[in-house]
Amino acid sequence: MRHTIAVLVKDHPGILARVASLFTRRGFNIESLAVGHTEETDISRMTIVVKGDERVLEQITKQLNKLIDVIRVKDISPNNSVERELALIKVNTNSLPARSEIIQTVDIFRANIIDVNSQIVTIETTGTEDKINALIELLRPFGLKEVVRTGKIAMSRGSVTTSGLKI
C-alpha cells in the first residue's frame, strides 16, 4: 500500500537530513520526496510517498511528529486530493518521421516541447504519476536520452489545509 504524506517543517538547515535519517534508521522506504517553500516564510513542505501497511504508516507519522522541527504530518488520501508531478524528458529525434510522431504524442498528452535541436527534443509534462508513466512508455521506442521527475506533490481537495490554520 502506498501513502502520500505531507510534512510541514521548520526551514532549518539539516531538517532534510533529519527526516531522511529517520526513514533510513527505522527501515521505511521512501518512493519519492519533494521539498519546497510554502505560503509561510520559514516553513517548508515535504511530500513523501512511502510504501507500507497502516501500522507502518502510523509509526512513520508518530516518529516524524517526534522531530522537534516537524510542525505537522498529514496523510493525504488519494481519494480526496489532487496530486501532480513534473517530468522533463529528452528524446532522440534522428529521423524526420520520428520527430512528427513525437510532436503528435506530446500534443495528445498536452505536454510541451521546451528545447529542440537536430538530434533531440526536450519535453515538459505535468500530471499524475500514471500519465507521466504512460507518456514515457510511448516515447521509449524513439530512444530516451534522459528523464528527470520531481516526485509527487499533493494537496487535499476543498477548503481543508494541511496546516489546519486557515480554512
Add this chain to the structure above:
Amino acid sequence: MRLTGAQIVVECLKKEDVKVIFGIPGGVIMPLYDVLYSETSIKHILTRHEQGAAHAADGYARATGKVGVCMATSGPGATNLVTGLANAHLDSIPLVAFTGQVPTNLIGTDAFQEVDICGITLPITKNNYVVRDVKDLARIVQEAFYIARTGRPGPVLIDFPKDIQLAQTEFKYPESVSLNGYKPTFSGNVKQIKAAAQEIKSAKKPVIYAGGGVISSNASSELRDLALKTNIPVTTTLMGLGSFPETHSLSLGMLGMHGTPCANYAISDADLIIALGVRFDDRITGKLDEFALKAKIIHIDIDPAEVGKNILVDIPIIGDIKNILEKLNKYVLKKKETEWLNTIEDFKRRYPLKYIHNEELKPQYVMETISKIAKDNTIIVTSVGQHQMWAAQYYQYSEPRTFISSGGLGTMGYGFPAALGAKLGCPEKTVICISGDGSFQMNQQEIATAMNNNLAIKVIIMNNGYLGMVRQWQELFYDKRYAETTLNGNPDFVKLVEAYGGTGIRVNKKQELCPALEKALSLDKFVLIDCLIPREENVFPMVAPGSPISKMMGVE
C-alpha cells in the same frame, strides 16, 4: 548587557540552575572554559575521558531528576561523548551536551579536530543544534534544556563554534520557550482513563507492568496508590526498579529475560496488563507472538510513538503518567481478586529466586548481604552484564532513583562514572557501584576523578575474570566455546586503587564479605572491594532469546 557567546552560555546555565558540569577542555572550547574558570556558582568536574563525563552527567540526572550537563571539545572530544548520548537517548535521560566546534568559516573544510557531531548524533539525540549566530544562542540553550527535560526526556547536543563563543551580542534570556513543532501531551484523555478504570473493574487477573517512565514522571506514589487501592500485583522492568517497593507483598519483582518466575508467569497468565511508561522491549516480551496472549492491554505513556510500536494495545492513554494516574486513581474502585492473589502467592512460594548456597562467595550472596547492610535510600549503580542482573534480582529496591543502570543500550563501563555523577547529585546518600571486572576496566580511568573530588563512593567488583554474560551465552548456546571472553591480564584491582591513593579491599571468602562491607561503608572515602566470585556462576532464571517468557531456564 553585551556579552560574549561563552559568557552567555554560562549565564544561561545559571538561569537553568545548573550546579555541576562534567567535561574535559580542549582547543576550540577554551573560550567557554575561560569563563567557567572565574565562575563560582558552577562546579566543573574534570573527568579523565569524555565518555566518563557523559555517563557521569547521566548518573547525576537519574539520581536527582535534574538535567545533567556535559562538555567536550570538538573532534575526538565530541565523538567520545557519543556512547554516553546514545545511552541517555535509549533510557530517556535528560542531558544537555556542549561541544566545541571549529570556527564557522572552517566548518566543512576538514579542519583540525573537526567532525560533524550534529550529523553523527542525529539519531541518538532528541534534538541538536549548531549555533551559527550568537544572537540565537540564548534561545537555543533555553530550548535545549526545555526539550531535554519535558515530554519524553532525552539528550540534546549544542555544537558551539569557537568564533561564536567569542562573538558579542546583547544578552537577554527569553521569557518562555515557543516551539510550534513540540507540544508534548500532558493530560490523558478522560474518556480513555474512564475506559481503563472500567477494564480494571472487570479484570480477574490484572497485573501492573511499570517501567522507567514511572520514575522519570515521579509517579511512584501514584503507582503505589493504584496498586494498593485495587490490590493489583506490580512487576517492574529493569528501568522501573524502585518505582514500587519490592518489600511489599504485591511486588512481583522484575520481569523479562532474567525476571522472577512469578512475574513472568503472572504476565503470561494475566487477563489485563496495565503498562506504565514502558516500551515492550524484546528483553521483556521474549517471543512477541506469544506474549501475554490472554491479556487486554492498557498502555499509558508520554510518547505516542511507543504505543502500538511492538504490540497492539486495547486502551492507549497518552500523557504524563503522574497526571494520568492521579485521575485514574479517582475513577478506579477498590477491589481484591483473592483467587488471583492466591495464584500469585503460589507462584512465589513454588518458584522463588534461588541459587546454590555453599561456602563459596556467591555473587547473589554478595548482593543479598549488601541489601541487608545498606541503609535505606542507598543508591545502587551498575554497569552491564551478569553483575547487573544479580544486582537487579538480589537487592530489594523500595524507592525510585535508587537503582541506576544502563538499560536500553547495555553500556559496559557505564556504572562507575554514573556512580560519580550520582554521588555529586546526592552527596548525602550512600552510593554503591556494582561492576564486573570487564565493565570496570572500560572506564577505570575515572578513579582519578573520584580521588580528585573526594567522592566517597563504594565500588564492588564481581570479579570472575570473564566477560561473564557473554561467557554464559557461550556456555549455553555456543557449546562452551569461550571465544575471547577470558580476561587474562587483569590488574590487581586493590593495588590499582592504592596507586591512586585510594583504599582497596580484597574479599576471597564468604566470611570476609561482611567485615569488608562494614569497613567500606564506615569510611568517608572512595573504597573498592574486589570480590573474587566463582568464575562460572550463571544468572538464572533465563529466558533464551526468542523464547516465550513463560519458558525459563533454571526453573523447575
